[in-house]
Amino acid sequence: MAAFEVIALDTATPQLRAPGASDTYTFPRAATFSAAITYGGVTLANAVTGTGNLVLSASPTFTGTTTLATVAPESNNASSVGYTGMPQNAQSAAYTLVAGDAGKTIVHPASDNNARTFTIDSNANVPFPVGTTITFINMINTVTIAITSDTLYQAGDGSTGSRTLAAYGIATAVKVSSTSWIISGNGLS
Numbered sequence: 402m403a404a405f406e407v408i409a410l411d412t413a414t415p416q417l418r419a420p421g422a423s424d425t426y427t428f429p430r431a432a433t434f435s436a437a438i439t440y441g442g443v444t445l446a447n448a449v450t451g452t453g454n455l456v457l458s459a460s461p462t463f464t465g466t467t468t469l470a471t472v473a474p475e476s477n478n479a480s481s482v483g484y485t486g487m488p489q490n491a492q493s494a495a496y497t498l499v500a501g502d503a504g505k506t507i508v509h510p511a512s513d514n515n516a517r518t519f520t521i522d523s524n525a526n527v528p529f530p531v532g533t534t535i536t537f538i539n540m541i542n543t544v545t546i547a548i549t550s551d552t553l554y555q556a557g558d559g560s561t562g563s564r565t566l567a568a569y570g571i572a573t574a575v576k577v578s579s580t581s582w583i584i585s586g587n588g589l590s
Contacts, residue, residue, distance in 0.1 A: 556585030
């Protein structure tokens with residue numbers, strides 16, 4: 402049976418590699434390494450200089466303790482792990498949601514004093530996972546939140562169909578089944 406080295410570099414899961422193999426480890430945020438590094442109390446020789454990636458040579462050696470330090474998530478990045486905000490997608494025209502809008506806030510900015518329509522496309526075209534949440538914010542005029550062939554339910558009364566979001570209104574839509582969403586908020590009718 403071949404021997405393996407156990408390596409855990411800024412990951413929750415230890416990595417296995419065969420002795421003598423070369424590996425590249427990609428870190429979740431930019432980090433700069435030099436020819437021999439110390440990372441969380443472990444000194445690693447034979448590492449190649451790089452930013453964001455650590456390349457192990459064919460024969461890395463370790464000294465020191467084997468516990469690696471936890472690295473805090475990158476700050477000020479709404480897409481990074483641990484961030485509690487929602488990235489914004491400002492729209493100043495009619496807009497149909499795309500898969501990348503899951504978990505985002507769709508904003509109609511105050512600089513666009515026109516009524517707009519934001520559309521949740523059908524599950525057949527954009528299969529958002531059940532549980533997807535999307536928040537809509539309207540800063541001026543009105544925004545119609547429409548849906549194509551799926552069903553959009555108003556929270557509280559169960560009425561269906563397009564909704565109107567007034568100026569300074571906020572509403573959140575949650576996908577509750579493959580073809581149905583429920584929406585609630587302030588300034589929503």
